[in-house]
Amino acid sequence: MDFEPKIVAFVCNWCTYAGADLAGTSRTKYATNVSIIRFPCTGRIDFMLLMKAFENGADGIIVSGCHPNDCHYTSGNFHARRRWIVFRSLLDFMGFDTDRITFSWVSAAEGTKWAGLVNEVTEKIREKGPFTEFKKLDYSILEKIENDVVTE
Amino acid sequence: MTSLQNKVTELFENGTINLLIGFKEAIHKLPVPCFIDNVSQVEQLIFTPSCKGNLSVYLHKTEVKQAKKVGILANLATLRAIVQLVSENQLGDIEKTVITLDAKGELVVFATMDELEAYVQANFPDLSEEDKKLLDQLNAMSRTERWQYWTEQFTACVKCYACRAVCPMCYCSSCTVEGNQPQWIKVSSQTTGNLEWHTMRAMHLGGRCINCGECGRICPVGIPVHMLTVKMNQDIEAEFGAKTGFSVKNGYALNSFKPGDKEQFIK
Numbered sequence: 001m002d003f004e005p006k007i008v009a010f011v012c013n014w015c016t017y018a019g020a021d022l023a024g025t026s027r028t029k030y031a032t033n034v035s036i037i038r039f040p041c042t043g044r045i046d047f048m049l050l051m052k053a054f055e056n057g058a059d060g061i062i063v064s065g066c067h068p069n070d071c072h073y074t075s076g077n078f079h080a081r082r083r084w085i086v087f088r089s090l091l092d093f094m095g096f097d098t099d100r101i102t103f104s105w106v107s108a109a110e111g112t113k114w115a116g117l118v119n120e121v122t123e124k125i126r127e128k129g130p131f132t133e134f135k136k137l138d139y140s141i142l143e144k145i146e147n148d149v150v151t152e
Numbered sequence: 153m154t155s156l157q158n159k160v161t162e163l164f165e166n167g168t169i170n171l172l173i174g175f176k177e178a179i180h181k182l183p184v185p186c187f188i189d190n191v192s193q194v195e196q197l198i199f200t201p202s203c204k205g206n207l208s209v210y211l212h213k214t215e216v217k218q219a220k221k222v223g224i225l226a227n228l229a230t231l232r233a234i235v236q237l238v239s240e241n242q243l244g245d246i247e248k249t250v251i252t253l254d255a256k257g258e259l260v261v262f263a264t265m266d267e268l269e270a271y272v273q274a275n276f277p278d279l280s281e282e283d284k285k286l287l288d289q290l291n292a293m294s295r296t297e298r299w300q301y302w303t304e305q306f307t308a309c310v311k312c313y314a315c316r317a318v319c320p321m322c323y324c325s326s327c328t329v330e331g332n333q334p335q336w337i338k339v340s341s342q343t344t345g346n347l348e349w350h351t352m353r354a355m356h357l358g359g360r361c362i363n364c365g366e367c368g369r370i371c372p373v374g375i376p377v378h379m380l381t382v383k384m385n386q387d388i389e390a391e392f393g394a395k396t397g398f399s400v401k402n403g404y405a406l407n408s409f410k411p412g413d414k415e416q417f418i419k
Contacts, residue, residue, distance in 0.1 A: 047355055048328075048336055051348050068411060078409035085415050086358050086387055086406065090351065093290065093383045095299025103418040117419065137303060137343040 005059040005125035007034040007118070010049065012042045012077075015066035015107045022111030030115035031122040034062065041065070043076030047087045050101065054134050060100045060125035062117065067105040077105075099124070100131060155259055156225075157194050159251065163223055164191045169249050171219035173210050175203040185210070189219070199225050199253060206364045208233035208320040212242050223249040229364035231272050232397030233320040236362050238265060239402040242323060269400055276398065283365065283382060290379065306346040308373040311339075315353065315367035315377050321360045328352060354380035359388045359405035362397035 011017045017038045023030065039045055042065030050061055063084070071077040084103055092098050102121050106114045163169045176186040176196040183203040187210075188194060208230045210216050226234065231252060237243050250262045255275070262268040279287070290298060313329070316322045329337045329349060337352065338345030361381035368378035388394055392413070394405035 048348070048352060051351060052336070055344055055348070075409060078411060078413070079407075081413055081415065081418070082392065082406055082409050083355075084418070085391055085413070086384055087355060088417060089387045090354055090358070090380065090384055092295070093298065093380070094302045094347070094351070095293075095295050095297070097295070097299075105418060133299065134344065137347070 003126060003130055005033050005122055005130070006057060007031075007060045007062060007121055007125060008053045008058040009034050009036045009062040009064065009118070010045045010053075011036055011038060011062075011106075012045075012065035012072075013038050013040055014072035015070065015105075016064040016114065018108035019106045019110045019114045022108065023115045024111075026111050028111055028115040030118045033122045033125075034118050041071065041073050041076035042080035043073070045080060047083065054100075054131065057135070059128075059131045060102070060121055062102050062104065062121055064104040064106045064114075064117070067107055070107060097128075097131070097133060099128065154197075156199050156251070157197055159259055159261065160188070160194050160197060160223065161191050163249060164194070168221065169223035170221045171216065172197075172223040172225075173207045173216070174223075174225040175199060175205070175207075187216075197225075199251075199259075201227075201253065201257075203227060204229075204369070206230050206233055206318070206320055206366045208237060209318060209366075211237065211246070211248070211320070212323045217246055219246070221247045221249070223251065226250050226252045228252070228272075228275060228277055229362065229366075230320075231268060232276075232362040233364060235269055235272050235400055236360065236397040236402065237320065238400045240321075240360070240404070265400060273398060279363070279382065280365070283379070286376060286379060287382060290383075303343055303347065305375045306350060307343045309341060309346040309350070309375060310373060311341045311346065311349065312372060314370045314372060318366045318370045319357070319361075320364070320366075321357055321362070322353075328356075350375075350377060350380060353377070354384055357381045358384035359392075359394060360396060361385055 011020065020036055045063055053061055065077050065080065066072065068077060088098050104117055106117065160172055170189065172188040174186055174188060174197050175183040177198050178184040183198060185205060185207055186196060188197065204227065206229050207224055207226065211224065216222055234250060250268055252260050254260050293301065316327065337349050358381065363382055363385060365378045368376045371377055385396060388405045392405045394402065396402065
């Protein structure tokens with residue numbers, strides 16, 4: 001069976017969610033692999049939520065909100081941007097595959113951009129394959145311990 | 153009596169301090185923290201360059217705060233921690249007398265925060281050679297090699313949370329790892345949970361960590377956990393120009409923003 005990536009999208013209520021809504025009401029066709037989770041603001045999207053999404057089986061993540069200067073709460077996306085800059089760099093330093101998290105700004109009027117983004121990310125993750133690196137961590141350790149016992 | 157012991161006796165006698173957090177010699181001549189609340193105990197005090205512990209971790213404990221007038225023996229890392237704690241409004245309710253050893257081995261007693269700040273800024277240290285070497289090594293690795301390295305390190309983690317206990321910046325009265333509604337981080341020691349714990353620790357300390365390296369030094373299984381925050385601090389300094397433990401007017405880099413912050417990865 002072909003691999004169908006599971007994409008989780010963390011989006012803000014005011015821009016990207018409305019943009020995704022627009023894509024729907026305009027009958028734009030795009031990949032069905034994405035599950036959208038709506039947040040009040042990108043400033044609310046905690047890095048732990050992304051970690052938990054990966055732990056629970058996501059192959060890729062989209063994080064998206066209002067363009068800079070367009071935030072409903074004036075500065076939520078600016079705060080989020082700083083956090084993403086350091087979080088992404090920290091993940092990269094730990095060797096985490098940062099290509100699996102896509103950050104984007106999608107406004108309420110950009111239904112087509114949203115559809116394009118989802119298609120693009122789905123294709124990218126499809127090529128990369130399932131995200132086993134993270135999920136198999138605990139199992140590979142068990143295997144290793146078992147092997148250690150056998151060799152002893 | 154040494155000059156330190158004389159000085160501390162004087163401070164106790166003129167009522168400048170009620171409690172002193174210092175070092176005493178324990179088994180194998182290792183310096184361990186000690187708490188002194190009267191002159192008769194002053195004799196056990198030592199303060200040498202081998203006293204590397206960061207005693208500022210005790211400054212925001214309730215028992216210490218009750219003493220009101222607190223003296224502390226501080227190495228350079230501790231001084232930076234005190235500057236950072238003051239900038240985070242954590243030490244407002246105690247009067248602190250900070251004693252340090254300067255590069256020549258002379259005692260310096262700071263009367264005001266301004267003096268302390270000026271001393272820290274004049275003596276601001278660079279990363280240690282060891283840390284620089286490890287950082288270069290890690291930066292030179294490919295992504296998969298780094299993943300291999302860190303997952304192997306985190307597999308060894310026993311979740312003792314010593315890195316949290318020893319950190320002067322980890323002063324929250326309740327920590328995310330203790331919450332179980334929801335259970336963010338697995339209680340047991342598993343690689344995924346350990347990785348999440350160390351990511352979370354680094355994220356919560358990014359832009360606040362003062363690079364004292366105590367977490368890496370204290371780790372019972374020898375994980376260089378401090379490298380995560382070292383790396384984050386480097387990024388934050390490069391991207392946002394914020395330097396931790398440098399000034400009492402330091403803002404928290406992740407609690408502020410500039411509309412012109414630059415990044416390359418947001419589509």
